[in-house]
Amino acid sequence: MDSDLLVLLAACITLAAAAGCTAGPPVMNVTPGPVLPSPSLSPGLSVIPAPVQSCVTDEDCVPAQCCHPTSCINKVSKGVCDVMCTMNCAGPLDCGAGSCGCVNGTCGIARAGSAAAPVPVPVSLKLEAAPLRYSPVMSSTPGIGLTPNLTGFDVSSTDVEWNTSFGRFLTWSPPDYHVNQQGAFFINHGDKVYWSFSDMPASAGVPVVITVVARDIRTGTILGSSTVTLGWEGNSTVVVRSIL
Structure with missing residues (x-):
């Protein structure tokens, strides 16, 4: 083989080797897509089962x-x-x-403040009387009816004390309307009672004073009181003079 052919062959081998060392894998052209945000809750939003x-x-x-x-x-x-x-x-x-x-x-x-605070109810006791004039000869009633008007406390836990300077208290209620003698001092829970008398006092010039006191059963605290004053007319008639 002549020298020129050998030189040419060597040059081809050298070029082929150089091409094999520098060549890499084919490059792919990729167009990037849109970037999606990671899911999250809006600020202040909470989902509670x-x-x-x-x-x-x-x-x-x-x-x-x-x-x-x-x-x-x-x-x-x-x-x-x-x-x-x-x-x-x-x-x-x-x-x-x-x-x-x-x-x-x-x-x-x-x-806060969505519900109004309850307004306290003042504690009070005031008597109501009827009839305003009474005589033992009257057949429609056994005496002057006295009804305590109680406000601001529970009557079931309250003793109502009745006291009179003259005469006596009676109870007279359904179903049988039987008259029950209670005396000059009597305690109940605020039910209606009657005041009556049988004999005239020694002096018709002295008024009859009826006092009612509401007292807490547990503590003995006086919750309210009321006073009725009766006066005399003639020999056998009494009238309501004042209610305080």
Whole structure:
């Protein structure tokens, strides 16, 4: 083989080797697609399953979030709060703005001041009398009926004490309307009683004073009182002069 052919063959081998070392895999042209955002909840939005909010009483409900809560859940469903919260008032429950409560079986937020505070009823006792004039010869009534008008306390836990300076008290009520003598001092729970007399006093110029006192059975505290003053007309008639 002549020298020129050998030189040419060597040059071809060298070029082929160089081409094999530098060549790489074919390049693919890829057009990038749109970048999709990762799913997330909007700020302040919390999704709470209905069973977690079920309740029976207000005591069942507590704030759902540890810091600046925006909703309420059943206390059994709440985890342990071990985070530090800022001191600012940011939620509907912060700084006394509202409280958790149970409404129709579901825990919710009750705004502060949404329900008006009950207005206290003043305690009072005032007697009502009828008829205003009485004589033992009257057949329609056994005496002057006295009805205590009680306001602001529970009569079931109250003793009503009756006291008269002259005459006596009677009870006369359905179903049999039997007259029961009770004397000059009598205690009941605020039922109507009657005052009557049989004999005239030593002096018709001395009025009859009837005093009624309502007293708390448990503490003995006087809750109210009322006084009726009776005066005499003639020999056998008494009239109501005043009620205080």
